Amino acid sequence: xxxxxxxxxxxxxxxxxxxxxxxxxxxxxxxxxxxxxxxxxxxxxxxxxxxxxxxxxxxxxxxxxxxxxxxxxxxxxxxxxxxxxxxxxxxxxxxxxxxxxxxxxxxxxxxxxxxxxxxxxxxxxxxxxxxxxxxxxxxxxxxxxxxxxxxxxxxxxxxxxxxxxxxxxxxxxxxxxxxxxxxxxxxxxxxxxxxxxxxxxxxxxxxxxxxxxxxxxxxxxxxxxxxxxxxxxxxxxxxxxxxxxxxxxxxxxxxxxxxxxxxxxxxxxxxxx
DNA sequence: AACTATACCTGCAAGC
DNA sequence: TGCTTGCAGGTATAGT
Numbered sequence: 044x045x046x047x048x049x050x051x052x053x054x055x056x057x058x059x060x061x062x063x064x065x066x067x068x069x070x071x072x073x074x075x076x077x078x079x080x081x082x083x084x085x086x087x088x089x090x091x092x093x094x095x096x097x098x099x100x101x102x103x104x105x106x107x108x109x110x111x112x113x114x115x116x117x118x119x120x121x122x123x124x125x126x127x128x129x130x131x132x133x134x135x136x137x138x139x140x141x142x143x144x145x146x147x148x149x150x151x152x153x154x155x156x157x158x159x160x161x162x163x164x165x166x167x168x169x170x171x172x173x174x175x176x177x178x179x180x181x182x183x184x185x186x187x188x189x190x191x192x193x194x195x196x197x198x199x200x201x202x203x204x205x206x207x208x209x210x211x212x213x214x215x216x217x218x219x220x221x222x223x224x225x226x227x228x229x230x231x232x233x234x235x236x237x238x239x240x241x242x243x244x245x246x247x248x249x250x251x252x253x254x255x256x257x258x259x260x261x262x263x264x265x266x267x268x269x270x271x272x273x274x275x276x277x278x279x280x281x282x283x284x285x286x287x288x289x290x291x292x293x294x295x296x297x298x299x300x301x302x303x304x305x306x307x308x309x310x311x312x313x314x315x316x
Numbered sequence: 317a318a319c320t321a322t323a324c325c326t327g328c329a330a331g332c
Numbered sequence: 333t334g335c336t337t338g339c340a341g342g343t344a345t346a347g348t
Contacts, residue, residue, distance in 0.1 A: 046341065077324070077343085102342075120342055121326080136326085155325045157342060199319065208343080215341055264341065265328085284341095304320060307339085322346075331337080 045118045047213025048256035054099045056270035065093045068142040077159040084162050088112035100173050101212030111165030119157025126270045177211045180249050187242035194234035202230035203304045217284045220309045222249045224283045229315040230308050283309040
């Protein structure tokens with residue numbers, strides 16, 4: 044479900060409500076998510092602590108607690124984090140909740156349970172838990188020269204390369220197709236064959252697509268909702284994703300659908316070279 | 317080493 | 333109607 048824009052939309056929505064709040068208690072379901080919930084350590088480091096800041100790294104949401112611990116959420120495919128009045132009815136697939144000062148409750152709901160929740164103590168943070176991740180696409184380090192060097196000699200399709208979080212984070216299956224359409228590059232192109240100006244187009248298109256998606260409140264295909272339970276509307280701006288057989292908005296050629304590394308991939312065979 | 321297929325889950329739509 | 337099949341926004345791991 045959520046790629047970088049959706050996680051960022053949730054983060055921005057949570058910040059004004061949760062920053063500075065104290066966690067009074069928590070509820071944990073017995074079902075495991077992608078990993079088992081670290082119940083004891085969550086209780087130890089989160090209950091009674093105050094949320095000092097809410098950040099994002101890649102598709103991870105990070106809650107910096109005032110005791111120095113880091114609470115990490117990953118939403119997987121169907122994870123939702125919503126803020127509700129405390130004591131509201133629980134729903135199917137609710138797996139975790141934080142009871143907050145001020146009668147609010149943060150609920151983690153995840154149908155497919157591909158998401159997870161992790162907690163790092165201050166000691167564990169001496170080592171960066173995200174050291175294996177590539178740069179953020181909205182920061183300077185994501186540049187044509189960086190991509191050109193990382194892609195050298197690689198035969199991997201550029202779409203798969205952009206979805207590798209060791210190369211660059213936050214770009215998932217929807218935005219990979221959209222970015223390559225905006226850049227005018229065919230998703231099957233071997234990464235190592237792209238030149239500097241093509242990478243430059245990918246960098247520019249990447250930032251533009253992701254920023255516009257954030258401004259639109261994210262993409263809701265089936266079930267993405269923000270912290271208030273509302274969908275986004277970038278699905279109304281998608282150029283190729285999910286549009287197989289329908290005319291390209293630019294040249295009217297039918298949009299193609301192929302499968303790369305097991306994932307549906309959409310492109311315009313005329314606009315993308 | 318580089319790349320792809322698979323596994324993890326539930327729910328939904330399409331086809332028979 | 334009811335069954336089966338395929339597909340879905342992520343990513344770690346196994347296999348070639």
